[in-house]
Amino acid sequence: MTDPRVQDPTEEGLWRPLRRLQASMDADIARIYSGKRITGLKPSFVMELLRLHARGPMTITELAESVGRTHSALSQKVAAMRDAGWVRTVEGEDARSKKVMLTDQSRAVVDRLAAEWRATEAAVAEIESEIPYPLSRVVTDIEQALERKSFHDRIAEKLAQDPAWD
Structure with missing residues (x-):
């Protein structure tokens, strides 16, 4: 039985909507293939x-x-x-x-x-022309932020502040 006092960190996921969006778009592409009887092909x-x-x-x-x-x-x-x-x-x-x-x-x-x-x-x-901030621009901005400080370094800094990581 799960202890109700234990917090599940996987309940948070800032990028989970992006993964769901990608999966949904891939599923739509797969439907396009299916319509042309191209079976067994993953996008x-x-x-x-x-x-x-x-x-x-x-x-x-x-x-x-x-x-x-x-x-x-x-x-x-x-x-x-x-x-x-x-x-x-x-x-x-x-x-x-x-x-x-x-x-x-x-x-x-x-x-x-x-x-x-x-x-x-x-x-x-x-x-992208329909939205105010295109995803391709978001990716470029994230890449620039990671050039300033790597994802590794950002995670390591957060872990250094978390007593559970010791």
């Missing part, structure tokens, strides 16, 4: 598929660098994309690397995915 796969289409096969490291992700994160994503049939991997130039390439399944829809990407960017631009 989070599309950037990598479009990048592979534009640049050709790449190692996981090359692909990770091109989309601004870590090797570890992209390795996991490539495994999920491979399991879903969107990419395949072959041995790279040395035995330690793997080349990632599109499958016939992804090549069959990649032009549609590019069209969706363009339409999504246009829709986001439309939304």
